[in-house]
């Protein structure tokens with residue numbers, strides 16, 4: 317079968333290795349080395365005992381009093397955070413689409429959190445919310461009683477603190493993806509919709525959102541996977557008072573020095589991420605046809 | 606159905622230095638088909654977008670059906686429009702595209718289905734109703750855009766170069782269909798094009814635009830036959846009108862070295878002017894065919910048979926700058942480059958223009 321490379325005769329017998337191998341090979345190799353191998357090693361570690369296969373690590377993980385709270389917190393954070401982030405990012409992107417004065421400047425300001433490391437972001441919010449932080453100083457200045465926002469016995473305000481910090485930190489990613497997606501949609505479609513009687517909400521619902529679906533899909537999968545990995549912000553703000561799955565993984569690995577349980581926890585995060593990605597892809601694809 | 610009144614519309618785009626439309630006033634009667642014709646960049650689309658509410662004028666007023674709509678949002682104007690880019694929604698089937706406007710206006714589903722079926726039948730789209738636009742040809746997408754516009758029962762139908770993206774053959778056949786559809790609908794229509802053939806064949810009236818202004822408004826034959834200035838004459842017609850320098854002295858008109866009595870309305874005139882004549886109004890004969898001396902001698906430079914006629918490019922008069930005349934001869938006429946022919950400029954085929962202002966010198 318003469319392929320497109322057939323003209324590149326070398327004098328010897330024509331090479332039987334199709335060009336696709338050369339094109340895909342390096343990245344497959346890299347993926348195998350950097351992702352495949354550690355993943356397999358991790359899976360092995362989660363189930364490896366002195367006498368071969370064991371569920372002891374998994375049992376120990378589930379028995380830990382922090383495990384179920386961390387699962388619940390992680391899921392709760394995702395369920396509340398992601399819709400808020402998408403609503404905010406969409407609103408901001410639509411504002412930018414109206415070409416306001418200094419629109420370019422707003423975009424860069426809004427995108428700044430993207431460049432801030434998550435630990436730094438967590439420390440910034442810690443400075444704001446800690447007992448003698450900026451927020452309480454302002455409250456005191458106004459003659460109000462300061463509130464212990466990050467107290468361990470105040471789970472609601474702990475949750476809200478992590479939520480706000482994550483909202484500030486990670487909405488920019490959704491914004492950038494949505495803005496890029498919107499730029500690919502010609503104004504003609506909105507204009508046609510307007511001429512044919514669609515008001516602003518109808519244009520958003522019947523024209524912009526459907527055309528934006530691919531971008532939203534990417535942003536949703538990316539953001540959800542990243543939200544499962546929320547760690548540094550919560551760690552800086554709450555320590556262990558608001559346990560999350562990745563925080564627990566870290567605790568088992570470093571403080572409790574148990575690599576096997578840590579690996580089992582990492583596996584839980586992986587499974588949850590894969591499960592939601594598959595669900596997203598399924599539901600969004602079905603809606604398309 | 607409604608009449609449109611545009612009064613003194615001025616629009617300068619932000620950052621623009623020139624006015625995109627410069628004090629345009631135009632009335633379109635109820636049910637009338639008006640074509641805006643002009644070269645690219647003359648402000649046709651801008652005018653149409655102001656009618657649609659997609660752009661607001663800096664000054665002036667638009668009324669539709671007696672209501673002032675100058676600053677009203679597009680969705681509140683009850684219009685429909687065919688966009689130059691079609692703007693057929695890629696995420697909706699042909700059926701949903703055609704029914705879009707009706708769905709937005711909350712028309713009952715049964716009625717929408719009926720209207721969509723009617724429009725699809727009219728535009729031969731019935732087999733494609735459940736396809737997505739990506740699986741249609743350009744011509745079919747064009748039809749979807751038209752179908753979407755005509756189901757609306759709108760007061761006003763706007764079309765921005767709807768045929769410009771079609772190939773020549775399709776354009777010609779669809780032009781006739783479009784004319785029939787719009788005639789049957791009887792909707793007030795404003796149609797934008799840069800194609801003079803389209804303008805002449807479609808419009809009840811044609812408004813010729815240039816650099817943001819309407820330079821002539823009239824019924825197509827009048828605009829073609831009596832261009833208000835040399836620009837209109839040069840823009841309309843294929844080939845465009847011929848222009849020759851001429852002079853009037855003592856009641857004698859001299860064109861291309863050929864003198865004759867000037868027409869009555871130029872008797873008082875004296876000095877330079879420009880004579881315009883359409884290619885098909887020039888009589889032509891071989892140099893030996895007639896005994897008369899009542900013609901202008903010209904040399905044939907190019908011969909282009911077009912099937913229905915032979916288009917000759919001739920030069921008249923010797924000297925440094927011979928005038929070039931395009932002549933449309935009968936298809937049976939035979940000539941070769943280098944031949945000399947005799948041209949006959951019939952007095953009633955000649956139009957006269959001021960040499961300075963380029964405006965018509967009408968009786």
Ligand SMILES: Nc1ncnc2c1ncn2[C@@H]1O[C@H](COP(=O)(O)OP(=O)(O)O)[C@@H](O)[C@H]1O
Nearest residue numbers: 618619621625644645646647648649650651652
């Ligand atoms: N969005 C815009 N911003 C700035 N200038 C524009 C814009 N649209 C059109 N123009 C300018 O306005 C003039 C008229 O344009 P347009 O109405 O599109 O012309 P036409 O449709 O006759 O080709 C042109 O000089 C064009 O460059």
Ligand SMILES: [Mg+2]
Nearest residue numbers: 646649650651
């Ligand atoms: Mg245009």
